[in-house]
Amino acid sequence: MRKYLIRPTTALITLLTLALTLSVAPTAHAETRSITVSADGKVSVTPDAVRINATVSVISDTSKNALTKANQSSSKVRAAFLANGLEKKDLKTQSINVYPEYNYTSDKGSTLIGYRATQSFEATVRNAANAGAVVDAIVDAGGDDLQVNSVTPFVLNAADATASARENAVKNARIKALSYAKLLGVKLSKVTTLIEGSSPSFERPVYAMDKGAEGNTVVDLGQQEVTVTVTVKWSIR
Numbered sequence: 001m002r003k004y005l006i007r008p009t010t011a012l013i014t015l016l017t018l019a020l021t022l023s024v025a026p027t028a029h030a031e032t033r034s035i036t037v038s039a040d041g042k043v044s045v046t047p048d049a050v051r052i053n054a055t056v057s058v059i060s061d062t063s064k065n066a067l068t069k070a071n072q073s074s075s076k077v078r079a080a081f082l083a084n085g086l087e088k089k090d091l092k093t094q095s096i097n098v099y100p101e102y103n104y105t106s107d108k109g110s111t112l113i114g115y116r117a118t119q120s121f122e123a124t125v126r127n128a129a130n131a132g133a134v135v136d137a138i139v140d141a142g143g144d145d146l147q148v149n150s151v152t153p154f155v156l157n158a159a160d161a162t163a164s165a166r167e168n169a170v171k172n173a174r175i176k177a178l179s180y181a182k183l184l185g186v187k188l189s190k191v192t193t194l195i196e197g198s199s200p201s202f203e204r205p206v207y208a209m210d211k212g213a214e215g216n217t218v219v220d221l222g223q224q225e226v227t228v229t230v231t232v233k234w235s236i237r
Contacts, residue, residue, distance in 0.1 A: 036233040041169025047153035050131035063115040070117035073145040080141035094120040132217040165228040173232040189235040197229035
């Protein structure tokens, strides 16, 4: 019967390998210490454009007559938009509707009084200073058939404002992280993660529409706030 001998050298190597594995494993799985903070960056800007929503609404004895009259008024309103600095790309028809209109009384119930046709527009005035003049022009063109539903200033090109808000957000995040680091008695090292919110938010401006001294419509643009939120993670030492 053969006898097998384990060489001392082989046994020693095995023991050393096992010891090395046990000593390295905890280090490989150790978590890096870190500080994670979220912060906002805000910038206030003056809107450079105005969005106008308006509706032509006409009632007549038949649906065909109502639609014809609405089309005629809409053509005048459309021409007024285009004659006051808007391009065709800035004008969009939102809806066209024709429907019966009823009058309800307690004694007779619902009575058909005619047919109403409407056409709604959304217009972008790229020169905000011209918005009041555009409102005056379309009201003059549409007369009593036109309803101005809303006049809303907004920032057409928000790239510069968003970049400034983003810079402020990162600065604010660093200030907050440094404050925590001081409280904890540690120092910030490298940024390991930065996440920006899904999209910048735009707070609607406070504005007013009024008549000037000469009776012309004036649209006060107010200020619009652009906000960017970031979450930043620093390793610490």
